Amino acid sequence: MTLLACAMAFVAVTLVYLTLPSQRLLKRGLGRGMRLVGVALSIGAVALWASVERGLPGFFATLTAAMLGAIALPYLAWWLRPGAARQRERT
Numbered sequence: 001m002t003l004l005a006c007a008m009a010f011v012a013v014t015l016v017y018l019t020l021p022s023q024r025l026l027k028r029g030l031g032r033g034m035r036l037v038g039v040a041l042s043i044g045a046v047a048l049w050a051s052v053e054r055g056l057p058g059f060f061a062t063l064t065a066a067m068l069g070a071i072a073l074p075y076l077a078w079w080l081r082p083g084a085a086r087q088r089e090r091t
Contacts, residue, residue: 005049005058006065012041013069024077042066 015038017023018030045065050058 001048001052002061005045005052005062008041008045008048009062009065010069012038012045013066014038014073015041017070017073024074024081 015030015034018026019032019035019038021029023029042062046059046062048058049062050056052058053061
């Protein structure tokens with residue numbers, strides 16, 4: 001169950017990241033509806049993890065998983081699409 005909650009938190013952060021105008025993984029960001037799906041998944045991850053870990057430890061575990069995802073996504077974008085490739089797209 002904790003693995004499912006961790007995956008939900010990571011998917012939630014990924015969806016929210018992909019809706020931002022500053023994201024670099026997609027040429028066009030996702031719509032606002034996907035941001036709401038990301039928020040709903042975040043709430044679901046907190047609820048699932050809190051039920052497994054009994055309260056505040058589950059809440060903070062969800063925040064930690066979301067934080068790791070939020071930190072990893074810009075590095076993933078940098079690794080998949082180097083700066084030279086991004087500059088070629090602009091011209």
